[in-house]
Amino acid sequence: MSSSDESDVQEVGQDTQNEEVEDEGPTTFKELGVIPLLCEACDQLKWKTPTAIQKQAIPLALQGKDVIGLAETGSGKTCAFALPILQELLKNPQRLFALILTPTRELAAQIGEQFKALGNSMKVECALIVGGMDMVTQAITLAKKPHVIIATPGRLVDHLENTKGFNLRNLKFLVMDEADRILNMDFEPEVEKIIKNIPRDRRTLLFSATMTKKVEKLQKANLCNPVLVQASHKYKTVDNLMQYYLFIPAKFKDCYLVSVLNELVGNSVMVFCSTCQGALRLVLMLRVLGLKGVPLHGQMSQNKRFGALNKFKSKTSQILVSTDVASRGLDIPHVDVVINYDIPTHSKDYIHRVGRTARAGRSGKAITFVTQYDVELYQRIEHLIGKKLPLFPTEEQEVMILNERVGEARRQALKEQKEIEDKKGGRKRKHAIDDADDTEEALGVKKHLGKKGFKGGKKRRH
Numbered sequence: 538m539s540s541s542d543e544s545d546v547q548e549v550g551q552d553t554q555n556e557e558v559e560d561e562g563p564t565t566f567k568e569l570g571v572i573p574l575l576c577e578a579c580d581q582l583k584w585k586t587p588t589a590i591q592k593q594a595i596p597l598a599l600q601g602k603d604v605i606g607l608a609e610t611g612s613g614k615t616c617a618f619a620l621p622i623l624q625e626l627l628k629n630p631q632r633l634f635a636l637i638l639t640p641t642r643e644l645a646a647q648i649g650e651q652f653k654a655l656g657n658s659m660k661v662e663c664a665l666i667v668g669g670m671d672m673v674t675q676a677i678t679l680a681k682k683p684h685v686i687i688a689t690p691g692r693l694v695d696h697l698e699n700t701k702g703f704n705l706r707n708l709k710f711l712v713m714d715e716a717d718r719i720l721n722m723d724f725e726p727e728v729e730k731i732i733k734n735i736p737r738d739r740r741t742l743l744f745s746a747t748m749t750k751k752v753e754k755l756q757k758a759n760l761c762n763p764v765l766v767q768a769s770h771k772y773k774t775v776d777n778l779m780q781y782y783l784f785i786p787a788k789f790k791d792c793y794l795v796s797v798l799n800e801l802v803g804n805s806v807m808v809f810c811s812t813c814q815g816a817l818r819l820v821l822m823l824r825v826l827g828l829k830g831v832p833l834h835g836q837m838s839q840n841k842r843f844g845a846l847n848k849f850k851s852k853t854s855q856i857l858v859s860t861d862v863a864s865r866g867l868d869i870p871h872v873d874v875v876i877n878y879d880i881p882t883h884s885k886d887y888i889h890r891v892g893r894t895a896r897a898g899r900s901g902k903a904i905t906f907v908t909q910y911d912v913e914l915y916q917r918i919e920h921l922i923g924k925k926l927p928l929f930p931t932e933e934q935e936v937m938i939l940n941e942r943v944g945e946a947r948r949q950a951l952k953e954q955k956e957i958e959d960k961k962g963g964r965k966r967k968h969a970i971d972d973a974d975d976t977e978e979a980l981g982v983k984k985h986l987g988k989k990g991f992k993g994g995k996k997r998r999h
């Protein structure tokens with residue numbers, strides 16, 4: 538979706554009100570109208586002051602308004618919708634009270650954790666209804682009628698259509714987190730079905746760091762006199778994020794990646810690729826070179842996806858190589874650096890990807906590889922974020938010294954990738970990729986590590 542194909546979000550519906558936000562001094566959650574029980578929960582999470590988006594959105598949601606919340610990555614949007622929902626739930630206890638739609642399974646799990654943390658003392662029951670997990674187990678969970686459902690759209694529709702006795706006819710709250718993504722064409726049929734299956738008389742909250750400006754798309758969410766709150770200038774990346782680009786010939790991308798990662802040893806790094814195969818190839822190549830990473834992409838089984846993410850979260854692995862499945866919403870505070878190995882095709886994805894670092898006031902760094910083929914896409918990104926980025930400093934001669942070694946590792950990785958796929962033979966290629974994801978043993982990588990371990994380079998702290 539290019540920025541040019543959209544009208545302005547502030548034009549949404551004649552009745553949309555626009556709350557321009559000034560972040561005015563310290564306010565407490567209590568001053569926002571949050572009840573003591575939930576203020577205590579915030580206190581336990583060490584949240585002393587509400588963030589700008591929380592200051593704006595929480596009172597409006599508590600007044601019963603539909604809200605469109607637009608605020609930069611890592612600014613606490615989850616709490617901005619979770620607190621009003623929990624407070625209303627406490628006031629009017631009811632099963633199947635709220636539905637949170639998110640585009641990815643990992644994000645759903647993370648939101649579930651935040652609901653549990655905030656609603657711990659009120660014993661809120663949450664259910665995670667996401668693809669890649671057992672339908673029957675989920676049906677049993679739904680039969681117990683949880684208070685809050687956090688779902689990916691496809692799997693929820695599956696249950697609405699096939700799980701006997703399950704319906705959302707009394708739902709009170711609908712949230713679309715990463716709303717522009719949910720309202721995107723990819724989820725169109727699912728969202729249509731969901732909207733048809735929930736009451737018109739409900740409250741709707743849309744949140745994202747980037748919002749669709751298309752009136753028709755927003756109308757799909759069926760909002761009622763929504764108030765738009767913007768806690769920062771549109772599409773602003775956070776101030777404490779240092780952003781760079783690196784202009785390099787496409788054929789030396791791997792070489793530069795290895796060089797940059799060597800400099801970053803000791804940091805937690807997310808590397809973004811455009812394809813599942815690409816992500817796997819990079820992980821295999823990096824492992825040959827002694828740089829241990831885990832992949833995360835849509836062709837892995839859900840258990841392996843969660844497994845890879847947990848390894849990265851627990852710092853067992855310091856490099857996560859992923860597709861855009863990890864670009865939105867994931868809150869991993871210790872991410873120091875984001876590398877766009879492949880430039881994002883949709884410029885808004887840039888904002889979400891680099892937003893995986895420099896969260897909640899921390900600092901971070903983002904480096905975007907730009908090849909001779911990516912110049913136009915890169916210019917669109919600069920236009921969207923409204924600034925020109927500096928060049929990431931590298932020593933070309935030093936990088937090129939790695940070329941031969943990296944080329945050998947790349948060949949080895951491609952061979953292993955092919956071997957894995959061939960070995961699986963009759964099985965679908967998709968599963969072959971899945972099986973290969975994060976099991977070092979299966980890859981025969983350890984032997985390469987032993988023989989040709991390749992680490993070192995200067996340490997650059999961030």
Ligand SMILES: Nc1ncnc2c1ncn2[C@@H]1O[C@H](COP(=O)(O)OP(=O)(O)OP(=O)(O)O)[C@@H](O)[C@H]1O
Nearest residue numbers: 584586587588610611612613614615746866868897
């Ligand atoms: N009031 C607060 N004070 C301090 N930290 C907070 C506060 N509210 C939320 N946080 C923390 O900020 C981090 C980011 O929050 P969250 O994941 O909700 O961001 P987000 O705005 O949804 O980001 P994204 O656009 O990337 O999805 C989390 O670790 C959360 O615990």
